Amino acid sequence: MILRKLVKVPNITSRTHNSLHHRMLNFSTLFNPPFSPKPPSHLATNVIKSYFETGRVREARTLFDEIPERDVVAWSAMISGYSSCDLHTEAWVMLREMLRAGDGVQPNEFTFSSALKACKGMNSLSCGALVHALALKLGVLGNIYVGNALMDMYGTCCSRMDRAFAVFEEIGAKNSVSWTTLIACHTHLGDGHGGLRVFRQMLLEEAELNPFNVSIAISACASISSQVYGRQIHAAVFKRGFESSIPVMNSILDMYCRCNGLSEASRCFHGMTERDIITWNTMIAGYEKSDPYEAINLYSSLEFEGLTPNCFTFTSVIAAVANMAVLGVGEQFHGGILRRGLGDDLGVANALIDMYAKCGNIMNSCKIFNEMHVKNVVSWTSMMVGYGSHGHGKEAIALFDKMVQSGVRPDRIVFVAVLNACSHTGLVDEGLRYFKSMVSNYNITPDQEIYGCVVDLLGRAGRVKEAYELIEAMPFMPDESVWGAFLGACKAHKLAELGKLAASRVLELRPSVAGTYMAFSNLYAADGKWGDYARIRKLLRRMGSKKEAGRSWIEVRNDIYSFVAGDKLGSRIEWVYEAVDILGLHMKEARHNPDLECLEDGT
């Protein structure tokens, strides 16, 4: 009777549970009654599993330690339990203890599949390869669970897709998990095309569609921004009745959000009968950039539905606040984050650094950054971008050096941040040094964005010839971001001929960019060539293309007023003009000469 009660651990209250646990510690009394010749360790294993399922890790370990003769099932339950609770290192330590115990217990296929999951969780290729060797020695590689787990480990740890694929090829009778795992490995590595190739192969080999492989295939479409493929799979989802699966629908929402289909995402979202927190997070993230106001509205509806926001929710909501630059709202969300104990989450803290910087409060960004216990490359980048946009280029650069000293390896995006900081502070030679170091010390191949930054760095400082030489020396065709940076330099330094060359290149690459025509016509105007100026303007009008209006907004006593140049906000617009006049006076006092040519009526 007592044993039957113990097996039902998850359903009991904590007080009852604690008292039971207190009695359970005496293992031999409970599990080895006088009439039983051998300890029924399978019952203890049952309880261990229940403990892990309810997160009672310490109790599981205590009970395990009490078992006099641990068999392979008990060891496997411990390794699996730790790994399921995301305690992968503990699972690994357990495996090592098992192998060293010297009691003749050998790992089986259950032990290996759980151990490989732990290696994947630790992102340790060396541990995974050790398990692989041992599994080979003990002849369990033919087991489908072991094969699939091995493939997953290789595909995740250090991106060894070559080895993952070799394992996949060796699996004789692949099952649906084998296919899903291989598609997921490709997709999670950012190779959506590869994921879809495998998905297509899976269909050719007449493997069945299921919610698992469909979710990851849609995620692959999202990663390559292909709404065309995404819609095809959406149609298959509809046909097979997988629309009742929340993860499948969440994937579809995410795909539409990332593939310029926000209205379609919204339609699907409203059609869902059941939604979880990931559904809401996906939509909030989808609206965060293009319609941050709606993202914040969604947050309110989520709370109204009684769901609990998590760190993903706040990361997106804080990003929405940053895009609107509404400090008061951001502070309120920050309070909510602290009340829920989510302030220590890395993603949330990174978003807060960015939000405070974009809302003009760089001091709070610094405070959050300095108080973080763990920082990743995004934390350092966010702080550097913040410093850069506040005109503190030197602080941004100092931070880069500090980051390297702390052992964080810079990625491509950090270099974008440091180059921008150098560019806006006029630290041209420092910027060029970082550009060279990126290639020689960190083996990062510069892409269009990086070249655009360096062209901007040289161009702003008036070193336009060097900027042009850099463009000429690029190992690939410069895109519109590179020529755009060059065009900006020509405009700033009134180099009409070179500017026309740059503008024509941008127009060749993206003929629909109205902003380029504007810059182009301004160059003619600056050059006094009014006939050419009129011709471009006429062309622009004929295209029906309109440069998107630069929108500004101001927060006055908790109300936000948004406007474009020449807009009328009733009597309140006077406040804005008054503020602009005061800024102009400040500029004159500081002996800055405002460039009024950049002002365009109605834009």
Next chain:
DNA sequence: GTAGGGTTAG
């Protein structure tokens, strides 16, 4: 009595 794949944050 012990093992598996999918969805959200820069």
